[in-house]
Amino acid sequence: xxxxxxxxxxxxxxxxxxxxKAYYKVAMKRFTDNVVLQVTERHLLGSNGPVRSLTSEMVGxxxxxxxxxxxxxxxxxxxxxxxxxxKFERFQKALDVARQATI
Numbered sequence: 001x002x003x004x005x006x007x008x009x010x011x012x013x014x015x016x017x018x019x020x021k022a023y024y025k026v027a028m029k030r031f032t033d034n035v036v037l038q039v040t041e042r043h044l045l046g047s048n049g050p051v052r053s054l055t056s057e058m059v060g061x062x063x064x065x066x067x068x069x070x071x072x073x074x075x076x077x078x079x080x081x082x083x084x085x086x087k088f089e090r091f092q093k094a095l096d097v098a099r100q101a102t103i
Contacts, residue, residue: 006014045051062070073081 043049059067
């Protein structure tokens with residue numbers, strides 16, 4: 001019960017602590033955002049960055065296997081997509097039959 005009633009000085013210390021804690025949280029998020037932004041702009045998108053070397057001519061010269069390695073789907077994703085496509089076609093046919101039945 002002795003800590004329930006704080007003096008003015010203790011209350012001011014607690015308030016300042018809370019304010020600094022909130023400021024630190026916001027400042028750290030902004031700092032990390034700035035670091036990520038600068039790294040992206042200077043190193044990845046810069047004049048000598050790897051994104052500049054990715055041209056349409058370079059992609060056009062890649063073999064099919066290389067393109068699959070870089071941007072291809074894995075088997076499970078491709079299989080799931082094909083299964084969903086087949087289900088969609090079946091549902092579309094069932095919807096067409098239901099529409100014909102209501103006419």
